[in-house]
Every structure is written in C-alpha cells, then in structure tokens.
Amino acid sequence: MRFLLSRRWVLFALVVALLAWLAVQLGQWQFHRLDERRDHNQVVSANRDAEPVPIDEVMSPDRAPGAEDEWQRVRVTGTWDEEHTIVLKYQTRDGGPGVDVVTPLVTERGAGVLVDRGWMSVDNTGAERPDVPAAGEGEVTLTGWVRRDATGRATEVSDLATRAISSESAAEVIPYPLYRGFLDLDEQSPAPEAQLEPVELPDDSSEGPHFFYGLQWWFFGALAVFGFGYLARDEYRGKQGRSRGRGRRSSERAQHATVDGQHRPGDEG
Numbered sequence: 001m002r003f004l005l006s007r008r009w010v011l012f013a014l015v016v017a018l019l020a021w022l023a024v025q026l027g028q029w030q031f032h033r034l035d036e037r038r039d040h041n042q043v044v045s046a047n048r049d050a051e052p053v054p055i056d057e058v059m060s061p062d063r064a065p066g067a068e069d070e071w072q073r074v075r076v077t078g079t080w081d082e083e084h085t086i087v088l089k090y091q092t093r094d095g096g097p098g099v100d101v102v103t104p105l106v107t108e109r110g111a112g113v114l115v116d117r118g119w120m121s122v123d124n125t126g127a128e129r130p131d132v133p134a135a136g137e138g139e140v141t142l143t144g145w146v147r148r149d150a151t152g153r154a155t156e157v158s159d160l161a162t163r164a165i166s167s168e169s170a171a172e173v174i175p176y177p178l179y180r181g182f183l184d185l186d187e188q189s190p191a192p193e194a195q196l197e198p199v200e201l202p203d204d205s206s207e208g209p210h211f212f213y214g215l216q217w218w219f220f221g222a223l224a225v226f227g228f229g230y231l232a233r234d235e236y237r238g239k240q241g242r243s244r245g246r247g248r249r250s251s252e253r254a255q256h257a258t259v260d261g262q263h264r265p266g267d268e269g
Contacts, residue, residue, distance in 0.1 A: 118196025
C-alpha cells in the first residue's frame, strides 16, 4: 500500500477528508435546524392555545415582541386609521393572486398597531393599488396574533404598499408612534361589514425536510469515504495483478533461457 504515500493519493485523501468533514457539518446543521423547528412548533402551539392578554404585556412602541411571543394572542381596543392602510402585495392563495390589507389601529394612548386584517383576491399583479374594503368606523376591540417584523429591502413602503410587513418601515410614512411588530387579525367586535379571508395560521405539526436533509449529507460523507476506499483497493489489486504478471513473465523468460541453453546447436555429440 506504499502507493498511498504518493503525492496524488495524499492530495486525493485530503480532498475526500475535507468533503466528508463538510458533509458531517452540514448534516449537523440540518439537525440543529430541526431542533429549532421543534422548539418553534412548541412555542406556536402553546401560544395559540393560551387565552388572549392585553397587548401591552407583549409589545409596545418601545418593545418588540421576542421569538417566544410570536403567535401569542393579544387584545387591544382602538379606532381604525384607514387613511394609512398599507397593501401587502404578491400574496397568493391556492395559486390565485391577491393582497393582504394592513391597517393601523390607533389606541387611546395615541400609538398605533399594524393589523393584517386578512387577504383579498385581486386581478392585477401589484402594479396598481386595488380598492380595499373599509375597516369600519368607531371604536373596536379585537384579538390578534402577535407577529415579529420582517427584515430586508422587501419591507420598504412605497405609495402605501409593501412586500413584507415591518413596523419600523411603516413608521416612516405613518405620523404617530407604532407598536413594534404587528398583529394578524383573529376576531373583531363589532364585526366589519366586509369580511376578508382570514390569515393562515402556521402548521405546528410539520418539522420540515431537515431530518432527511441531514441524513442525505451524512450519506454523502460516508459515500466519499467508501469511494476512496474502493478506489484504493482497486488500485492495490491492479498493482498486485501487474506485479504477478511481471513475475510470471520473468519466470517464463528464465525457463525459456534455460531450455534454449540446454539445446544450443553444436552442443550435441
């Protein structure tokens, strides 16, 4: 097996070792994601089943909800500010285009909370602002699911339209303080005249594909090591075969030389 010490095989072994190590790390990362998903599902399940609490116990203009608060139900009273309704674009349901309608609810303290009132089907692709149903006049009390702000460039608000909800981005176009985070509407009293499609709740029973992805990465790592061993064994057997072949040819030449020497012309009588 001295050929394994050659430069070509040493480099090959290093590459295989690196690939196997990388596959193991990626597999562990996927299993770590699986643990996070399970923890998230437990939080979602516990929060959804809990009784609603006053909104100020979970979020405020100075306090953003944490990961442990998401999908907690809260209760809040105020009046709708339809003038600053924001359209959440490119929201599909069952393959059909639509938008979510996000309206601030202004509380007695003068701060507003963004409320995703629900989904409506639209024919346009987001280039034009659709007509949205009225939220209603007067004071309302509602319960909603706590959501954390989205991040990134998709949260930019232009012409009261956006692709992802963020209270920080919305605060740039709304002239009063906003609660950090936002709510997905659960129930409203009194009920609005026009009902939107309710917000879809997350599936807390799904663990995603992380387990199988983790197994796949570990399989790739094992396959790389197995492949190296197979090629090394194949190389060793080839060298052994060639060595035995050379030995047989040397032995045959020696035998022929002996036979030829024993029967050289002129040696007899």
